[in-house]
Amino acid sequence: MTTPVVPVDEVRFKALTAKVAQIREEVGKVVVGQGEVVDQVLMAIFAGGHCLMEGVPGLAKTLLVSTVSRVLHLSFKRIQFTPDLMPGDVTGGDVMEEQADGTRRFTFVQGPLFANMILADEINRTPPRTQAALLEAMQERRVTVGRTTHRLPEPFFVLATQNPIEQEGTYALPEAQQDRFMFFIDVDYPERDEEVEVVRRTTDNRVPQLQALLTGEEIVEIQRIVREIPAADHLVEFAVQVARSSRLRRGAEGDKAVLDYVRKFSQWGAGPRASQFLILGAKARAFLLGKTNVAQEDIEAVAVPVLRHRIIVNFAAEAEGVTSRDVIAQILKHVKAG
Numbered sequence: 124m125t126t127p128v129v130p131v132d133e134v135r136f137k138a139l140t141a142k143v144a145q146i147r148e149e150v151g152k153v154v155v156g157q158g159e160v161v162d163q164v165l166m167a168i169f170a171g172g173h174c175l176m177e178g179v180p181g182l183a184k185t186l187l188v189s190t191v192s193r194v195l196h197l198s199f200k201r202i203q204f205t206p207d208l209m210p211g212d213v214t215g216g217d218v219m220e221e222q223a224d225g226t227r228r229f230t231f232v233q234g235p236l237f238a239n240m241i242l243a244d245e246i247n248r249t250p251p252r253t254q255a256a257l258l259e260a261m262q263e264r265r266v267t268v269g270r271t272t273h274r275l276p277e278p279f280f281v282l283a284t285q286n287p288i289e290q291e292g293t294y295a296l297p298e299a300q301q302d303r304f305m306f307f308i309d310v311d312y313p314e315r316d317e318e319v320e321v322v323r324r325t326t327d328n329r330v331p332q333l334q335a336l337l338t339g340e341e342i343v344e345i346q347r348i349v350r351e352i353p354a355a356d357h358l359v360e361f362a363v364q365v366a367r368s369s370r371l372r373r374g375a376e377g378d379k380a381v382l383d384y385v386r387k388f389s390q391w392g393a394g395p396r397a398s399q400f401l402i403l404g405a406k407a408r409a410f411l412l413g414k415t416n417v418a419q420e421d422i423e424a425v426a427v428p429v430l431r432h433r434i435i436v437n438f439a440a441e442a443e444g445v446t447s448r449d450v451i452a453q454i455l456k457h458v459k460a461g
Contacts, residue, residue, distance in 0.1 A: 139345055140413040142336050149194045152331040154187050155324065156317035163308050163428055164191060164282065166407035171346045172305025172400065173261050173281040175246075175296075175432065182310045183321075184284045188242045195342060196335035197239035198276065204249035210256035214266045215273075231268060236260055239276055239339060243283035247293040254300055257281060261303045278342045298391075298435070305400045306425075307432035345410070352406045354417040361458065362401035362422050366393045368454045369434050384453045388440035393433035400429045426451055 192199035215234030370392030404425035405417045434447040
């Protein structure tokens, strides 16, 4: 049985993919380098997912997100997560207001969560109760306060950051919360030439003028087109097999060399949401490259950001310096598409 190919409006497809190249150029006016990070953020946005970004301070994570929001012409809110932040500070809440006729009634006041793009800065600095306030928003695109549910604007994305080196006073994100993020993006140090250019740009009076290239309506249209890009059945099975090969317990199957490696170094594997995001991420990557179909290389290209935070390594791995990236590499080395 083959996957039916949904026809894509070729003219519209080319027009939108052409804008992607312009988006990269516009973001590059402000953010030096980090091309892979920018592409992964765009892939997540076009697939309708959320990103968790990790990197040491000073790598322009906040600047990157705010710049992308300006180029995409989206409303943007930055929430600085701190230990004393309460759920209502994020979602908003009911306040008593006096009406024109002198009566009083509760009115819902929107919190900073009501924007197209949310930067949850240092999300691991706030207690689990406040972290959980994002769960419903990320999954259902809505917020419930009291007995009333409020819809969030479309499109809606959460891009959260966390600092990998300063762990005192932090609250590790639970696995259920991490699983809501489509990608875990590693923001690394710039190359030497890139760092020289960063210093040049940030120590003079130049203020780049950015052009807004996509509207919210066009992003929703792109999300629809991305889902219409066909993925052959054997590639869907490949994505599922990659995710299932990371598991130790029920559902573990496949190449013995992979299973032995996973059994030795992995504590927990990726769930079904990983399989879904492998295909969605591959479709979004194909769109970014101007392709109208998914290839195996597209799935492999998004495997690390999709699986990195879903594969939990054990003490043996930590002792030998083995990371989830190494486990993913072994899986991709041995799992073959049908």
